[in-house]
Amino acid sequence: MLRPLLLRPARALGVENPGDPGLWLKRLFVLPPAESRPWPRWLLRILQPLIALMARELQVRDPRRLGDWLYALVLVAPLAPDAQRRPSILMEVGRSLLGLPLRLLRLLMAPLRPLQRRFERIDFSAAGRRVDAAANAFALGSPLMTRLAVIAAGVLLLVTATTPLGLHQQFMMFGIMWAATLLIRRLPGNGPTLLMLAFSLIASSRYIWWRLTQTLDLDPGADMILGLGLIAAETYTWLILVLGYVQNAWPLKRPTVPLPADTSLWPTVDVYIPSYNEPLKVVKPTVLAAMSMDWPRDKLRIHLLDDGRRDEFRRFAAQAGIHYIVRPDNAHAKAGNLNHAMKVTNGDFIAIFDCDHIPVRSFLQTTMGWFLKDPKCAMLQTPHHFFSPDPFERNLGTFRRVPNEGSLFYGLVQDGNDLWNAAFFCGSCAILRRGPLMEVGGIAVETVTEDAHTALKLHRRGYNTAYIKLTQAAGLATESLSSHIGQRIRWARGMAQIFRTDNPLLGRGLKLFQRLCYANAMLHFFYGLPRLVFLTAPLGYLYFELHVINAAATTLAAYVLPHLVQSSLANSRIQGQYRHSFWAEAYESVLAWYIALPTTIAMLNPKAGSFNVTAKGGLIERDYFDWSISLPYVALVALNLGGVALAIPRLLVWNAHEPATVLMNLAWAVYNLVMLGAALGVAAESRQVRVAHRVPMRVPATLYLPDGRVARTETEDYSTQGLGVVVGADLGLSPGVHVRVGLSRGDQECSFPARVVVARGGRLGLHFDTMSLEDERNLIQCTFGRADAWLDWTEEQQSDRPLVSLGEVLSFGAKGYLRLAQDLYTRFESRWLRRGRREAGIAN
Template identity: 30%
Template sequence: MASSVWPGAVAFGLVIAALPWLRRDSSLARTVVLGFAILLTWRYVAWRVSETLPPVGLTADWIAGIAFASVEALALVSTTITLVFMTRTRSRSAEVEANMGWLLDRPQLPRIDVLICTYNEEEPILEQTIVGAMAMRYPNFRVWVCDDGRRRWLEELCRRHGCGYITRNDNAHAKAGNINNALSRLEALPDPPEFISILDADFVPTPEFLTRAMTLFRDERVAIVQTPQHFVNPDPIQGNLSAAHVWPDEQRYFFDVLMASMDAWGAAFCCGTSSVIRFSALKQIGGFPTESVTEDYLVTLRLRQIGYQTVYLNERLTLGLAPEGLKEYITQRSRWCLGFVQICRGRCSPIRPGNGLSAVDRLILSGTFLYWSAAHLFRLLGLLIPALYLLFGVEAVHADVSDAILNFVPYFVVQCAVMAWLSEGRLLPIMADVSQLLSAHAVVRAVAAGLVKPKGQKFKVTAKGGDRDRLFVQWSLFRIFAIYLALTIAGVMLAFVIDDGRPLQESSVLALFWSWYNIIILTIACLVCIEQPRKRKAERFATCEPVTIVRGGQVYSYPLLDISTGGMRLAGKAPAAVGTAVAVRVGDTRVMAQIVRADEDEFALRTDHSLATRKAMIRHVYGGRYSAAVERIRAGQVMLTILGRVFR
């Protein structure tokens, strides 16, 4: 046993010792480190295929073993493709600064039409986006709300705020059809745009969004500039685990790490909202394609087929809402999966010859397809395999402890350490597995639907807003995870407690550790299914800056603790009783407010609800000065927070 432990220990020691001294932006360092991780990954795969499969035959062991090993190998192909692309990364901020003079020195900047796409969002959400869009500091743009809900009140809201309103008689082709309808209207104007920008209804742009994105169109081959999606609210994993202060939203790894690597390979793609698009290029492909419910990815591929590029500007230039409930979270991810499978079944398939896609595009499409199909299926099979062995003796993996330590541990430890280094802690194994598990059933169904019937699938909108001030349980999903959990615990109890006379092979030790890991992630998944109440109507940003309050000729100064579009919390003793009206100045923003709560060492203000005050607060809060991001991620704090949630 001792001789089999040292490779894992040495690998762990080398990685831990070397990684802190390496630069994350160095392609050489990334290539060496990721090459080592890939080598250990395929060393592990070779061991799995050559040493751990059951004897050949039409037995339950052999069928389960072959199925599980095949799915695992395909999932690791996807992982390997991702690791290859992560050997590079790119930041375009310096390019933006270098091109700023080129843009601003032009006698007239190109006209941009900003399209806010909406279907069923509520008025407060849309008003924030409209006000933020109208406040952008770019001299030549128009804002249009594209309403697929045909709502009279929204038309009036647009008139009140001075922006355009576009609607249509049907909802054909969902969001893509909504945008294409707007494009045909804009093209018919006497002064059509040179560029368009797409914003989802809940994404508020910062004042510099258009200006900074436009600098990257100096290259005539650039058709799309995509920027990341940042969120002001916790996603269901953060919120339901009470972990928003220690763990970032699930999309941070994708937008902060993975997309920057894709851009370095010339393979960035449109993500819908928070993008700017060259209108002439879009017209060449007939507008947004409608063959997939993920029209954003497909528009990138169609443009790439005729020689245009998509580039990625990794700066926080828009702020939006993450899915607020678990149901919406799963709906969004299953839609992404379905749309991607539709793309792979269409004329942009990675295995279709002569469709104009590059080798890089084909490799990314293949890896992403395997991520949605094999990786999520592997996560579900990973719950069943140890339970099948402990309950029914079906041994899908033939391995002893020493061999597992020799082959699995080096691969697992190095990959965890490398990904933690590259992502600055944004990717932790347990949290990644929980995230994948939550949507795994819906994703597997979406893969099947997309493969069997790629056409005629409905676009499912991710609902935002609504009443979420009560605790409730997503019972349909909770029951599934509870069944998995019960089977896993039953297997452990039967094999090691109840049937203590049963002969156990060395594989039982592996099954025991595997089962305990599954118990942990299933417990966390069950907790995420318990939706915590969210009583605040507007999300708050923690901050520390001075605020001036004027009342009755007296001027007071207080430290600001947090702020939202509807109010703020300040440190210190309130200057007057609850219910008193006061004038407030924060930064350059002056508004009227009312004291609504006064404690011993802090008090709260609610700003008045006039149109002028709402606009002033939206512009201030979404002006780019505040962030809900977790600046430093510590794995220990994350685990302690989750442990506290378990026993709360």
């Protein structure tokens, strides 16, 4: 009956079969090709050039497709395989919108500018020295005075943290502390740092004391449960903050100790290079570099510990002239492999390198001095350094610009641990003394973080450990986000296991501060659950009007603002060089979900779970969005977005009587969305271009041309497979030409056969020809093995400026959402639009 009525509009729309409602829906958006009428010619004459221009500027792939226009307008411009990434219009708009608050803030601060300039002219170094001297007088004076000072400080802290103050007084106290901190942070030295830590301790302790005593709603109900969850998370954060201050307040900065001139006094060293499934091309440079370390030949033995029992490895070891060790089983993975090797070797010392950590020639000479100086020293660790970007750095594009996740640990935490004789073993780039290691039964096998556990056992026996912050080896970072997360899960689970089975707070043999340092190292990994609590905390109110904090918003601000401001100022001071402000939140937000479960399970049952090896040396061949990893975050984003949406009716209608509370929860949810955006940005895996990672290096190189001319050039970067050089002038070389390139190492010049692959703008890309083992060894010695290979690595890093850092995290958040939207669109397009077009094609 309806049919005749529908027929006319159906024809107009081009619906071939009016009985199919799906077709109606489709035809509302997609015209059948046959039905598209030609445009009037005059209109085309005007429009066509305009469209062509727009399409070119916006990089629309195919101007005839609506989808491509949408794509180009709304989303990131599609990438031609070789093109530079170009931000889309929306991105620009987003950036200027994000920049607005920052600009506003800058405008508000403008009147303070002259004052700031005035401050900058003052030389504060004398004041800094005076504060340092005062601190030293207490620390290095008579033990009695030190003890009295500690007790007095403790009592004072207790009093200041617990004294109740009125709202205005609390605000005033904050104002005074803040102003004082802004002055103190200009003083150089460690003494002023301690003052800043003290302020932060006071502010944070006041907050947590107030929260615990004044704001808990103990009436049973949903309010109480969520409130208790939040307070638990906050107490945990406070505890980690305090422990972190203890750990990091005074990095030791241990110097190197020179070795005796008489090399006959130098001990013998066994070098272990364990491998399980890594390809030979990853292991080879490590072995060759280890062989090239400066140490008496008869006192250096290199052992390749092959748990994969591969013939290729056996042949290589024989050819290179190193020891090859296999064992009957693979029990206890890497720890077992090392323990087996200990049984068949007998050097005084054991240096351990993961099979992809390439040591420099000076590794042993810069480290071994400490063992000769301190006979109780059982372990010395050096930093782990990565010359390839980790997934965070690659996907966010922050490689070598922003300190990465590991730099806080190796830059500050280990150095801080070292002051308390609590530096721990990290599994690679370290040396152990055989005697003590045998005494504790070799490398620990009870937990999956055998390294930290071994160090704990050594400390319990009264041995010392050392940390030297001097990069003496470098390796590949984990490739994909999933393997990176896998590695962090293993660490978190292992630390939780140690905490359960061999708790550093209990048991014998440890000093108080060693206990605290170890406890922090382990507790630190429990951040998963608290972080998830923070990511969902405002939702209780926004969705269900649950008051999880039983206090007026203004009172809360009076307590929480000093806590946040003072702790971020203090942290920026002590860790700014190694971790920029707000990045900890970003890193933790990404890992929180995955860390939460394994740590909880390991706490409940330390035996559950299994060991996994992280894969390295792979290649991500195309851009993709890792859905399986980011799904929890997409869910959290949806929840927080819902919360933000609900905030509007709450603010205007439902909860108009408490706008401050609504606004606070709204701001919290928005902050969560920013951090989650950064997490999403990390999940969008960027394509990797090269298999062999190029390391920047500027040294002279001699280029031997086929016609006998020899050119002086400078290297730009290198990898195990090639070299980039700057020639400065046109040498008339084209791709395909074979040359030799010479690199110098002291008085020695080694040359390598290579082929020109790129010749552009005074730069040459060279690819090495097949090389003999001797050549490969020389290449490693001239590149990765140079003593100064990693010295100026952090030179290009910007220093921490909290507001800039916030802006950066914000923009990464925005980018994360764009990548998510882009991926959603691509999926939608391939599933719906393509199908639509295909159907239209069939209809034709």
